[in-house]
Amino acid sequence: MIGPEIERLIQLLAKLPGLGPRSARRAALQLMKRRETLMVPLSEALAHAAEAIRTCPVCGNLDTRSPCTVCADPTRDRSTICVVEDAGDLWALERTRSYRGVYHVLGGVLSALQGVGPDDLTIAALAERAKDPAVTEVILALNATVDGQTTAHVVTDRLAGAEVAVSRLAHGVPVGGELDYLDDGTLTAALKARRPF
Known part of the structure; x- marks a missing residue:
């Protein structure tokens, strides 16, 4: 149904966090539809980044x-x-x-x-x-x-x-969080880490 180059693109996109096979197919389709404005600049940016990125010798960033x-x-x-x-x-x-x-x-x-x-x-x-x-x-x-x-x-x-x-770091209730939506471990940590008001 599709060529091996497109299949490889989908497989590689599916390896990214948050993208499953269906999302990867949709992303690949958008890239192919917008080849000149999105796919080509993205591929150039990826190639440039792959050569330029370094691991910091001090902190590891x-x-x-x-x-x-x-x-x-x-x-x-x-x-x-x-x-x-x-x-x-x-x-x-x-x-x-x-x-x-x-x-x-x-x-x-x-x-x-x-x-x-x-x-x-x-x-x-x-x-x-x-x-x-x-x-x-x-x-x-x-x-x-x-x-x-x-x-x-x-x-x-x-x-x-x-x-x-x-x-x-402190653990517990997030800002804007509602108690009835939190798991037991988070509530327990929040109670143990309580502080004066």
Whole structure:
């Protein structure tokens, strides 16, 4: 029904998060309908990005600069390091414009099922960075999953030699959230992390 080039395009699009086979077919169809205005510029942008993107040697962020834009910014507060699972989490925190420190990307979380151990992550590099006397706090901004919490405990253990405060993001009721829609774990975390009003 369709040529192998189009089938390959659909298969590759379907590998993107949030796109299943049906959504990938719709996206491919839109790209083909708008070849000159969308498909060609997109393919050029992808090719250029594939060559230009680098992993920051300091924090592990993905950027076209080395060191990355965050690490190269002289106005950042280098006394706090925010630890995240991947670059997507770093970008999400940057969108809030509420954190002015630096980051450390672990490159994943510990997972016995997926065979990811401490040596597969950049925990050792984080421990080295935390030894810098200028660093006073490490913020663990890891997902509130079993693997995320396990990773947080291992990171905390590895930071024991550094003289830094270790904190984590608060968990609980989101802004605008309604209690009857929240799961039991979120409500429990919110109750335990309550604070004066």
